[in-house]
Amino acid sequence: MTRLTVPPGSLFGPANLPYGVYSAAGAPPRIGTRYGDHVIDLGLLLGESGPDAVFAEPVLNPFMAQGHDRWIAVRRRIGAAVTGDVPEEAVHPADEVRMLMPFDVADYVDFYASEHHASNLGRLFRPDNPSPLMPNWKHLPVGYHGRAASVVVSGTDITRPCGQRKGPADPAPVFGPSARLDIEAEVGFVVGTGNPMGEPVDVADAGNRIFGAVLFNDWSARDIQAWEYVPLGPNLGKSFASTVSPWVVPLLALDAARVDTPPQEPAVLPYLALDRPWGLDIAVEIEWNGQVVSRPPYAAMYWSPAQMLAHLTVNGAPTRTGDLFASGTISGPARDQRGAFIELTWGGQEPVTVAGEPRAFLRDGDEVVLTATAPGADGTRIGFGEARGRVLPAGKDHRCT
Numbered sequence: 001m002t003r004l005t006v007p008p009g010s011l012f013g014p015a016n017l018p019y020g021v022y023s024a025a026g027a028p029p030r031i032g033t034r035y036g037d038h039v040i041d042l043g044l045l046l047g048e049s050g051p052d053a054v055f056a057e058p059v060l061n062p063f064m065a066q067g068h069d070r071w072i073a074v075r076r077r078i079g080a081a082v083t084g085d086v087p088e089e090a091v092h093p094a095d096e097v098r099m100l101m102p103f104d105v106a107d108y109v110d111f112y113a114s115e116h117h118a119s120n121l122g123r124l125f126r127p128d129n130p131s132p133l134m135p136n137w138k139h140l141p142v143g144y145h146g147r148a149a150s151v152v153v154s155g156t157d158i159t160r161p162c163g164q165r166k167g168p169a170d171p172a173p174v175f176g177p178s179a180r181l182d183i184e185a186e187v188g189f190v191v192g193t194g195n196p197m198g199e200p201v202d203v204a205d206a207g208n209r210i211f212g213a214v215l216f217n218d219w220s221a222r223d224i225q226a227w228e229y230v231p232l233g234p235n236l237g238k239s240f241a242s243t244v245s246p247w248v249v250p251l252l253a254l255d256a257a258r259v260d261t262p263p264q265e266p267a268v269l270p271y272l273a274l275d276r277p278w279g280l281d282i283a284v285e286i287e288w289n290g291q292v293v294s295r296p297p298y299a300a301m302y303w304s305p306a307q308m309l310a311h312l313t314v315n316g317a318p319t320r321t322g323d324l325f326a327s328g329t330i331s332g333p334a335r336d337q338r339g340a341f342i343e344l345t346w347g348g349q350e351p352v353t354v355a356g357e358p359r360a361f362l363r364d365g366d367e368v369v370l371t372a373t374a375p376g377a378d379g380t381r382i383g384f385g386e387a388r389g390r391v392l393p394a395g396k397d398h399r400c401t
């Protein structure tokens with residue numbers, strides 16, 4: 001047995017206790033939590049019998065499916081266990097394990113919940129419209145269905161996608177590697193207990209069904225997207241890859257991060273109405289080749305996660321354990337709070353300086369890292385780890401010519 005200590009200022013203290021899946025020395029995947037600088041095996045810490053058999057699984061889905069009461073009870077047990085005698089074989093230095101995809105993604109939907117982002121893109125793409133927001137925007141959380149199979153864990157390389165595009169000056173569409181590869185800094189929410197078909201999630205109950213949150217990079221090929229999206233929305237310009245951070249921060253750990261959303265005016269329809277719709281005070285940072293270029297504030301998001309889940313199911317659509325819905329690009333009011341490069345550089349017209357060079361979109365070899373922190377219990381801060389991805393050149397195997 002051993003006793004664990006947490007370095008002062010650690011973002012993975014007892015107020016966090018996130019869930020992830022790791023592999024040590026190439027061994028099969030195991031479920032763990034992060035405590036200070038260590039990954040702690042939950043099966044070895046808590047046992048694997050009875051309902052705890054879920055900790056012998058290679059993904060979090062069976063545990064998430066056990067529901068909110070069980071999440072509360074297990075979190076208490078982990079909190080008590082990590083501060084006591086811990087079996088030595090359960091403890092791994094965090095930098096000696098490989099983090100894997102923490103859950104099987106059932107379905108994936110991406111929203112568009114930032115008023116600042118939606119307004120900026122409206123001004124960029126529809127400069128002649130009297131209002132930058134579309135008429136529906138303040139009445140429902142706009143979203144589209146993405147591709148669950150291409151959600152990958154932090155550290156997975158991103159191959160530049162090829163596709164069809166047609167610039168304003170091109171007489172006909174051309175095919176080739178995207179020339180406007182971009183990111184979208186978002187927070188993703190993992191559904192723990194879904195709803196049966198025909199039984200929508202009540203907006204007041206949605207918070208009990210969301211298991212936790214991850215960082216989410218919705219890699220976007222703007223040139224492919226611009227040509228394909230009319231009239232049905234994003235498709236191949238997004239579906240080639242999305243990156244999640246490996247630690248799922250429990251919603252229970254984010255109680256202290258709850259804040260009111262900005263005022264919602266006009267009033268929303270009853271199925272979206274809460275006395276006090278809650279957002280989360282998550283401070284995100286975007287690093288481009290090691291340099292912080294933006295700090296998007298999640299607290300500025302107009303639509304709350306509970307409203308997104310209520311809207312997602314109000315037509316009777318079922319959700320399942322492992323469903324992932326992402327917030328959409330997080331942008332604040334200031335320029336250096338914009339969560340996508342197309343917006344940060346105003347369509348490429350106002351480049352940012354990265355390592356002394358003016359830059360607008362991603363080059364091969366570029367690396368983007370999202371990180372985030374939030375207030376935790378007892379005045380501490382908790383961390384999300386990182387969502388990291390490096391751009392590889394479009395390959396021959398992608399039939400790019």
Ligand code: MN
Nearest residue numbers: 184218328329
């Ligand atoms: Mn997005």
